[in-house]
Amino acid sequence: SQTIHQWPATLVQPVGSPLSLECTVEGTSNPNLYWYRQAAGRGLQLLFYSVGIGQISSEVPQNLSASRPQDRQFILSSKKLLLSDSGFYLCAWSVRSGSTGELFFGEGSRLTVL
């Protein structure tokens, strides 16, 4: 069966520090991969999505970046965090097909920038 792992689960970082969140999927090949951010009590904002290795579509460039070094690995990074980067970061995957299907989410990473 397919599983998605996301880490770290919680982190507290100072303003200006770097960030790296990692997500891996097991049990499937060629998945679509997504990064969403959810501010407290708010909706899900699409940050990046990827339909293949090295193929990253950015929705909110700002100071965040994403990479997909392997088929089932998706990394979210920042060189210098801002206070506004605080939030709940969710990685998700879906089966790659002609139309978008169900998204499977990881448990999320809760980031607090102080």
Added chain:
Amino acid sequence: GQQVMQIPQYQHVQEGEDFTTYCNSSTTLSNIQWYKQRPGGHPVFLIQLVKSGEVKKQKRLTFQFGEAKKNSSLHITATQTTDVGTYFCAGDSGGYQKVTFGTGTKLQVIP
């Protein structure tokens, strides 16, 4: 860009009352999905609708996709405390695998 709005933003109901959330997209969608997120958790898939005018039911939940494929609704009959959470619609408008989520409706059920 594509925007997906949901109303209401919040809804408090007495247990046993019905609940409906509405989803409206600024662009035509190829499909619509619905998710439920419990407090502190991650969104969990409920259903996907693909056809214009499609209606699907899951026990007390009824999902509808509009004729123009730009709006959708989720109706819960006789709410229970286990229905508490935030309900999101989500869709993509061109089959490009980009999934945009609605603003969400937070449901609180009063026992």
